[in-house]
Amino acid sequence: MAVVEVRDLVKRFDGGRVPAIDRVSLAAAAGEYLVLLGPSGCGKTTLLRTIAGLEQPTSGDVLIGGHVVTGLPPRARQIAMVFQSYALYPHKTVLANIVFPLRAVGMAREERERKARWAAELLGLELLLDRKPRQLSGGERQRVALARALVRDPQVFLLDEPLSNLDAKLRASARDELKRFQQEVGTTTIYVTHDQAEAMGLGDRIAVLNAGQVHQAGPPVEVYDDPADTFVATFLGSPPMNLIPHDGKLVGFRPEHLLPVENVPAGEGVTMPLAVERLEYLSGDRHVYGTVSRIGERTRVVARLPATVDTAIATGETHEFAVPGARLRFFDTQSGQRSEPVRLDGG
Structure with a gap:
């Protein structure tokens, strides 16, 4: 059963001609972690x-x-709801911040403190209960906001970019805490982010939005491997999916699937010479930037090679690359929608 559902939702501001939300229908099931992912201003x-x-x-x-x-x-x-700013009361202690929504509904003091201490222990805050928000790190403030939400026994948690104020290292650890927290309490959660790493790491399903519409919703691996259109294909992934025009279609493939030809089993790939323009080394991977002319017109692409691929590649050279046929995706040139495969010579 869907715990949260929106049906044909439209939202316009000030009579605007372009809606911020444009006929969106979407549901989140019981216990599901649904992530709303998209660029700034997508709705x-x-x-x-x-x-x-x-x-x-x-x-x-x-x-x-x-x-x-x-x-x-x-x-x-x-x-x-947990906001980006956490919205904690600066003059109250951690315990008083957590207890506040229970006081507002008139819960007895003994019961509200029991619930507050339970939530604090779940989120590792039991030693911080007497501190004020200014004495906490960003990650600790985020956990206080979660504890304050948890004590209300909601049907749904709504989280609006709660990690955006944290540095990169702290975001990674906070992401792990958020996932563990949701798995322990089992409450349906809808999480908003523009960060695809957060979306892929947290979501049971991802809904990718742009211009007020949901372009695709599904498990992270499905959305990444089988994008519904060219927007999803190029929004997800770092670097994003390569798109090459061919015979009225766009042929797409992820950078990690564009490999030196000797790393692709013979007869299983579509080959293309890559004129190497630039090499970039990132976290053990090599990013190879260049142009290919094997399929259709000359097009810029990028290959992402893991450390296990030790082929010698130099700027200014042309090296034969290949993409396994099973990794190719096809899109309509006009609409950008996923389309049926077309025959490619050599694979």
Whole structure:
């Protein structure tokens, strides 16, 4: 059963001609970790805020627990939201911040402190309860915000880029904590980010948005390996998918699948000479930038070679590369949508 569902949701601001959310239908199942991924301005935060009741849709419906909640205020939706800024009370201790939503609903002191200490222990905050937010690191503040949300026993957690204020190293460890936390409590979670590493690492499913529309929703490996269109293909991946025009189509392949020909079994790949223009070394990988002319017109591409591929490649040389046929993806040139394969000479 879907715990959260939006049906044909549209949201316009100030009578704008271009909607921030454009006929979106999407659902999150019980216990699912659904990530809304997309570039800045794509509508993902507006969609989250509309689910929360902080924005009212122009048309369409929001359902939580099978009930239409469109028009209801946030407090009536059984949701808890964690914001990018954490929104902690600076003059209150960690314990007082966690307890605050329980005091607001009149819960007895003994019960609210029991729940607050349970949440604090789950999130590793039990030694910080007497501190003020200014005495905490960014990761600790994020955990306090999660604990404050957890004590409300929500049906749904809504997280709006909660890691964006952390440095890269802390983001990686905080991502692990978020995943562990969600697995332990089992609450349906909808998470907004523009960071594809966060999306791939956290989500049971990813919904990729652009210009107010969902382009594809599915498990991370499916969205990455079988993108529904050229937007998803080029938004996901670092470097993104290579696209080469051929016979009225676009042929796509991931940089890690473009390999020196000697690393592809004979007869299993489509070969192409790559004129090497630049080499880049990143975290044990080599990124090889150049142009190919094997399929259609001359096109710039990038290959990502792991350390296990020790083929000698130098700038200014042309080296024969190949892509396994099973790794090729095909898209319509006009619409950008995934299309049926076409025959490529040599593979």
